[in-house]
Amino acid sequence: MSLLIWAGASISANMIAAPAKFQVADLTRAVALQVGRVQFLWVGYLEMFLAALAALAFATETPRVQALVLAALSVFTIQHFVVLPRLSILTDQVIAGTALGGSKLHLIFIALECTKLFALLLAAAMALLSPTLQTGRI
Numbered sequence: 133m134s135l136l137i138w139a140g141a142s143i144s145a146n147m148i149a150a151p152a153k154f155q156v157a158d159l160t161r162a163v164a165l166q167v168g169r170v171q172f173l174w175v176g177y178l179e180m181f182l183a184a185l186a187a188l189a190f191a192t193e194t195p196r197v198q199a200l201v202l203a204a205l206s207v208f209t210i211q212h213f214v215v216l217p218r219l220s221i222l223t224d225q226v227i228a229g230t231a232l233g234g235s236k237l238h239l240i241f242i243a244l245e246c247t248k249l250f251a252l253l254l255a256a257a258m259a260l261l262s263p264t265l266q267t268g269r270i
Contacts, residue, residue, distance in 0.1 A: 134189070135201070138182035138190055139249055145175040146245050162227045176212055183208055185247035188246060193255075207248040215241050233256040 149171065153164045186201050220239055221240065225231040 134182050134185035135204075135252050135259065138186065138204075139178060139256065140253040141175065141178055142183065142245065142249055142252070145171065145178075147249075165223045165227055169220065172216060176216075179212075181210060188218065193259060197255050197259050197262070200251045200258070204248050204251040207244050207251065211244050211248070213240060213243065 137171065150168060153167055154161070156164070159167075183205055187205065190198055203228060215237060218259060219241065222235050242263050
C-alpha cells in the first residue's frame with residue numbers, strides 16, 4: 133500500500149499542483165517559485181517517510197519488486213539530493229532577476245519523476261499480484 137500512496141502523493145504534488153500554480157494570473161512567477169520551494173520541501177518529507185516504509189518491506193518482496201523499489205528509491209535520491217539543490221540555485225537566480233536563461237533541469241526532474249512513478253506503479257502491481265497480497269505490505 134505504501135508504494136501506491138507514494139505514487140499518488142507524487143502525482144498530486146509534483147505533476148498536478150506544481151505546474152498548476154503557474155496558471156494563476158495574479159500569482160507572480162517569483163511568488164509561485166517560492167511556494168513551489170516550500171511545496172517540494174513538504175512533499176519531500178512525505179516521500180522520505182513513504183520511501184522508508186517501502187524500504188522496510190523491501191527484503192520480503194520478490195526480486196522483481198525489489199529491483200523496482202530500488203529503482204524508485206534511487207531516482208528519489210537523485211531528485212532530492214542532486215537535481216533539487218541545483219533547481220533551488222536556479223530558483224534563487226530567477227527570483228533575484230539574475231537568471232541567465234533556460235535550463236533543462238526541470239525536464240530532467242520531470243523525466244526522473246516519470247521514471248519513479250513507473251517503477252512505483254509497476255512494483256505495486258506486481259506486489260499485489262503476488263502472494264504478498266494477503267499480508268498487505270505494499
